[in-house]
Amino acid sequence: xxxxxxxxxxxxxxxxxxxxxxxxxxxxxxxxxxxxxxxxxxxxxxxxxxxxxxxxxxxxxxxxxxxxxxxxxxxxxxxxxxxxxxxxxxxxxxxxxxxxxxxxxxxxxxxxxxxxxxxxxxxxxxxxxxxxxxxxxxxxxxxxxxxxxxxxxxxxxxxxxxxxxxxxxxxxxxxxxxxxxxxxxxxxxxxxxxxxxxxxxxxxxxxxxxxxxxxxxxxxxxxxxxxxxxxxxxxxxxxxxxxxxxxxxxxxxxxxxxxxxxxxxxxxxxxxxxxxxxxxxxxxxxxxxxxxxxxxxxxxxxxxxxxxxxxxxxxxxxxxxxxxxxxxxxx
Amino acid sequence: xxxxxxxxxxxxxxxxxxxxxxxxxxxxxxxxxxxxxxxxxxxxxxxxxxxxxxxxxxxxxxxxxxxxxxxxxxxxxxxxxxxxxxxxxxxxxxxxxxxxxxxxxxxxxxxxxxxxxxxxxxxxxxxxxxxxxxxxxxxxxxxxxxxxxxxxxxxxxxxxxxxxxxxxxxxxxxxxxxxxxxxxxxxxxxxxxxxxxxxxxxxxxxxxxxxxxxxxxxxxxxxxxxxxxxxxxxxxxxxxxxxxxxxxxxxxxxxxxxxxxxxxxxxxxxxxxxxxxxxxxxxxxxxxxxxxxxxxxxxxxxxxxxxxxxxxxxxxxxxxxxxxxxxxxxx
Amino acid sequence: xxxxxxxxxxxxxxxxxxxxxxxxxxxxxxxxxxxxxxxxxxxxxxxxxxxxxxxxxxxxxxxxxxxxxxxxxxxxxxxxxxxxxxxxxxxxxxxxxxxxxxxxxxxxxxxxxxxxxxxxxxxxxxxxxxxxxxxxxxxxxxxxxxxxxxxxxxxxxxxxxxxxxxxxxxxxxxxxxxxxxxxxxxxxxxxxxxxxxxxxxxxxxxxxxxxxxxxxxxxxxxxxxxxxxxxxxxxxxxxxxxxxxxxxxxxxxxxxxxxxxxxxxxxxxxxxxxxxxxxxxxxxxxxxxxxxxxxxxxxxxxxxxxxxxxxxxxxxxxxxxxxxxxxxxxx
Numbered sequence: 001x002x003x004x005x006x007x008x009x010x011x012x013x014x015x016x017x018x019x020x021x022x023x024x025x026x027x028x029x030x031x032x033x034x035x036x037x038x039x040x041x042x043x044x045x046x047x048x049x050x051x052x053x054x055x056x057x058x059x060x061x062x063x064x065x066x067x068x069x070x071x072x073x074x075x076x077x078x079x080x081x082x083x084x085x086x087x088x089x090x091x092x093x094x095x096x097x098x099x100x101x102x103x104x105x106x107x108x109x110x111x112x113x114x115x116x117x118x119x120x121x122x123x124x125x126x127x128x129x130x131x132x133x134x135x136x137x138x139x140x141x142x143x144x145x146x147x148x149x150x151x152x153x154x155x156x157x158x159x160x161x162x163x164x165x166x167x168x169x170x171x172x173x174x175x176x177x178x179x180x181x182x183x184x185x186x187x188x189x190x191x192x193x194x195x196x197x198x199x200x201x202x203x204x205x206x207x208x209x210x211x212x213x214x215x216x217x218x219x220x221x222x223x224x225x226x227x228x229x230x231x232x233x234x235x236x237x238x239x240x241x242x243x244x245x246x247x248x249x250x251x252x253x254x255x256x257x258x259x260x261x262x263x264x265x266x267x268x269x270x271x272x273x274x275x276x277x278x279x280x281x282x283x284x285x286x287x288x289x290x291x292x293x294x295x296x297x298x299x300x301x302x303x304x305x306x307x308x309x310x311x312x313x314x315x316x317x318x319x320x321x322x323x324x325x326x327x328x329x330x331x
Numbered sequence: 332x333x334x335x336x337x338x339x340x341x342x343x344x345x346x347x348x349x350x351x352x353x354x355x356x357x358x359x360x361x362x363x364x365x366x367x368x369x370x371x372x373x374x375x376x377x378x379x380x381x382x383x384x385x386x387x388x389x390x391x392x393x394x395x396x397x398x399x400x401x402x403x404x405x406x407x408x409x410x411x412x413x414x415x416x417x418x419x420x421x422x423x424x425x426x427x428x429x430x431x432x433x434x435x436x437x438x439x440x441x442x443x444x445x446x447x448x449x450x451x452x453x454x455x456x457x458x459x460x461x462x463x464x465x466x467x468x469x470x471x472x473x474x475x476x477x478x479x480x481x482x483x484x485x486x487x488x489x490x491x492x493x494x495x496x497x498x499x500x501x502x503x504x505x506x507x508x509x510x511x512x513x514x515x516x517x518x519x520x521x522x523x524x525x526x527x528x529x530x531x532x533x534x535x536x537x538x539x540x541x542x543x544x545x546x547x548x549x550x551x552x553x554x555x556x557x558x559x560x561x562x563x564x565x566x567x568x569x570x571x572x573x574x575x576x577x578x579x580x581x582x583x584x585x586x587x588x589x590x591x592x593x594x595x596x597x598x599x600x601x602x603x604x605x606x607x608x609x610x611x612x613x614x615x616x617x618x619x620x621x622x623x624x625x626x627x628x629x630x631x632x633x634x635x636x637x638x639x640x641x642x643x644x645x646x647x648x649x650x651x652x653x654x655x656x657x658x659x660x661x662x
Numbered sequence: 663x664x665x666x667x668x669x670x671x672x673x674x675x676x677x678x679x680x681x682x683x684x685x686x687x688x689x690x691x692x693x694x695x696x697x698x699x700x701x702x703x704x705x706x707x708x709x710x711x712x713x714x715x716x717x718x719x720x721x722x723x724x725x726x727x728x729x730x731x732x733x734x735x736x737x738x739x740x741x742x743x744x745x746x747x748x749x750x751x752x753x754x755x756x757x758x759x760x761x762x763x764x765x766x767x768x769x770x771x772x773x774x775x776x777x778x779x780x781x782x783x784x785x786x787x788x789x790x791x792x793x794x795x796x797x798x799x800x801x802x803x804x805x806x807x808x809x810x811x812x813x814x815x816x817x818x819x820x821x822x823x824x825x826x827x828x829x830x831x832x833x834x835x836x837x838x839x840x841x842x843x844x845x846x847x848x849x850x851x852x853x854x855x856x857x858x859x860x861x862x863x864x865x866x867x868x869x870x871x872x873x874x875x876x877x878x879x880x881x882x883x884x885x886x887x888x889x890x891x892x893x894x895x896x897x898x899x900x901x902x903x904x905x906x907x908x909x910x911x912x913x914x915x916x917x918x919x920x921x922x923x924x925x926x927x928x929x930x931x932x933x934x935x936x937x938x939x940x941x942x943x944x945x946x947x948x949x950x951x952x953x954x955x956x957x958x959x960x961x962x963x964x965x966x967x968x969x970x971x972x973x974x975x976x977x978x979x980x981x982x983x984x985x986x987x988x989x990x991x992x993x
Contacts, residue, residue, distance in 0.1 A: 006683075008712065009712050010712060010715070012716060015720055016719060017721055021338070046337060047340070050339065050340050053343060057346050057347055058348050061397075066722030066754075068752065082427045085454075086454030087454075089427070092397075097747075098740055098744065116740070118972050118975075119741055119953065119972070120744060122975045122976035123744050123748030292446060310449050310450070313449075313453045317454050325340075354668075381670065384672070384674060385671070388677050388679065389677055389728065390728045390730075390787065391727075391730070392728075409781075413758045413785050414785060416785075417786060420758070630776075641780050644780075644784045647784075648784060648785050
């Protein structure tokens with residue numbers, strides 16, 4: 001091949017991209033809440049607070065300028081994908097948005113998840129993955145050379161949701177220790193409940209679980225709590241707990257997690273959080289929900305200052321900003 | 332929680348994000364053409380002219396660097412969503428693109444429009460909304476704390492389309508007063524016709540409406556024009572008006588707005604703009620169309636310098652740039 | 663219209679956007695491999711090398727800051743669209759992503775490809791087009807005033823794939839002349855095989871084609887090679903060629919290109935590249951594949967250093983960066 005003489009585009013003499021912070025998260029996959037101990041949580045939450053202050057004051061920064069995130073959602077989730085996209089944009093980075101159609105594309109030609117990961121890691125510095133199958137994020141992480149952030153693997157985990165939940169509790173009360181946290185809804189299938197429970201095991205909290213008998217917290221998780229000596233109770237009546245909880249964490253009864261539709265119909269209207277219900281609650285408690293809701297919290301409750309679920313949404317962006325920046329070595 | 336000692340990421344001492352211009356549009360929702368009087372239009376159009384000059388000369392700028400727009404399209408519209416995305420990009424800002432799949436996502440889990448807005452406002456500084464139901468944008472604006480731009484609410488309004496239509500007339504002729512504007516097609520259902528009509532009421536124009544008898548301009552709108560003393564005529568024959576109009580605003584007979592398919596079949600080929608038709612028109616008139624077209628303007632007409640409909644498309648980006656920057660306080 | 667007095671936004675006195683490099687590709691459409699001779703290839707490949715070095719060292723740059731690319735995919739292709747989006751992002755530019763839904767949008771209202779191009783050129787500086795029909799990219803280029811990059815037009819061409827294929831061979835061996843290249847699979851319908859063949863005609867290579875008898879290289883292409891005096895052979899047995907090839911270019915038997923499903927069933931498992939097969943091959947040969955694969959290369963082969971297909975994916979981004987920057991006059 002003839003060598004042609006052209007002016008060079010870049011002057012890269014001696015230039016490299018080094019991580020600015022040697023935090024414990026640099027280049028780590030974020031797959032499970034089990035990766036987070038108190039120190040790890042503290043690091044991310046401190047960073048999230050800085051992100052919050054930055055966004056409130058100036059909207060955005062250039063911390064991740066030049067970084068590319070691939071958002072790969074095999075099942076669409078507007079809230080989660082938008083949160084990651086917004087997080088990256090407010091850090092000055094950019095996104096390859098594969099948030100709706102991957103099932104119609106490579107997948108329809110029979111490509112495996114692993115091949116898709118091995119492809120996208122060539123374009124992106126980090127991959128955010130939502131996939132309907134348990135273990136998919138771990139499998140992706142096993143093969144991919146860039147960090148994978150698990151944005152939900154079916155009935156498995158959704159660690160960034162649990163992180164933003166815990167961050168919200170910490171932000172609202174200024175502490176986690178000493179609080180009484182109640183979780184409501186489908187405690188058997190609800191991965192947000194399972195993940196938040198695991199994170200709360202790191203703290204000195206009291207836990208209350210409220211559900212119909214058929215949707216109780218899995219036995220192994222309950223035993224884990226008991227073995228750790230955590231103050232925990234189960235009930236099927238909200239009245240038992242509403243008076244003295246600090247955090248009421250409400251979850252949707254998720255139709256899509258049921259195989260037995262008769263069981264779903266039986267429990268779907270099991271409880272509703274209304275103004276009347278909250279009249280019995282403490283003045284400084286908060287109501288949380290991972291959203292979307294489909295009636296389990298009445299709209300009128302939104303006006304109550306104790307309704308924290310949309311503040312929780314905003315916190316999600318800050319926590320994801322902190323994670324992205326930490327994993328990429330820039331925070 | 333252990334407090335860890337980490338170097339701060341940002342120096343935000345005394346930093347705030349203030350609007351640079353106290354124009355009348357700062358933080359306003361853009362829902363309806365009724366919000367625009369002559370002074371308001373003039374402000375946006377002056378800004379749009381500056382945007383046009385900037386894009387023609389340098390392509391893009393950093394005016395909205397750090398700002399995030401969510402584009403939420405419950406029904407896809409490539410032209411409109413691309414126009415807003417391009418507008419934001421040329422201003423240095425970024426977009427959360429939810430332009431195709433929202434119906435498969437949160438909506439399929441039963442989430443309401445209001446909850447989606449209350450979520451996206453936590454990530455974005457402004458929300459551009461297309462929704463099939465009349466009043467949806469107003470409802471979104473009622474609840475959202477960030478500005479909503481109505482990008483079409485079903486048979487309701489599509490104000491940015493009307494603004495770009497009027498801006499095009501002004502740009503092509505250097506004025507609006509004194510012009511004779513004819514509108515063709517489905518005048519009963521065409522929201523672009525209704526909206527442009529309302530904007531033109533602010534000016535000293537002559538209006539001509541050409542349609543089959545079953546698709547005439549709604550009575551209340553016609554009465555409004557008459558009561559304002561505007562020179563207005565209706566006809567079902569293009570021949571009556573083609574000779575002396577300055578602007579021929581053609582619209583598609585929109586199949587999707589018909590419930591009676593027999594009626595649609597009857598009128599769908601009511602008129603076609605051909606080179607022969609334009610042979611009768613003035614040399615300095617223009618042909619406009621909100622697009623897409625499906626045959627009502629022949630392709631051969633595209634080569635005629637009077638064909639202004641693709642210039643109109645480009646003007647759309649400039650007008651949306653002006654709106655975004657004004658609403659966000661940066662223009 | 664009242665003229666209002668407002669502070670100007672931009673100071674554009676004497677400012678213009680000039681191409682920085684008068685390379686042969688400035689403002690050119692990239693439609694076919696036939697546009698590329700040895701000098702043209704050399705230019706792009708030299709630029710691609712610079713892109714590779716820049717990305718490996720610093721991740722991204724601002725070379726195309728302020729430029730907007732529209733990615734319009736009438737049929738989704740995650741790999742190709744992500745590659746272009748990532749390429750633009752690493753150059754500091756931005757994308758209007760229409761990668762999934764255009765068929766549900768303007769097209770469903772009956773809009774033509776040409777009108778879509780005439781619209782998108784008003785928002786974007788360059789259009790990347792994937793469309794299922796042969797000739798669609800050429801038609802788009804005929805009408806659009808901005809450059810079109812053909813990202814696949816059905817059974818037609820996919821020139822950027824062929825460029826990245828050739829670039830990979832050059833990068834892996836440091837040369838192209840003197841190599842023995844074998845292509846496997848559906849040689850009749852495989853556009854990547856046809857395009858790479860045409861590019862290789864510029865070099866002093868030996869070519870081997872391996873396929874079932876029903877899927878042989880088209881006669882006209884074979885005659886072209888013979889007429890050019892290129893050392894070329896056909897076979898239906900991999901054993902005939904595996905021992906002394908330098909490049910084994912494997913392709914999928916593409917179900918979607920078959921009209922006769924019986925024929926597809928007969929040939930779909932025609933060959934598989936396994937560790938055993940590669941045991942017979944040279945130590946410094948490479949295996950390539952345009953991807954996605956559906957079993958024709960076993961996963962275990964991925965660990966073999968001769969497996970070059972994912973390096974090939976990454977090269978794709980570099981080649982597309984080189985093309986985008988060259989066509990836009992910035993490289």
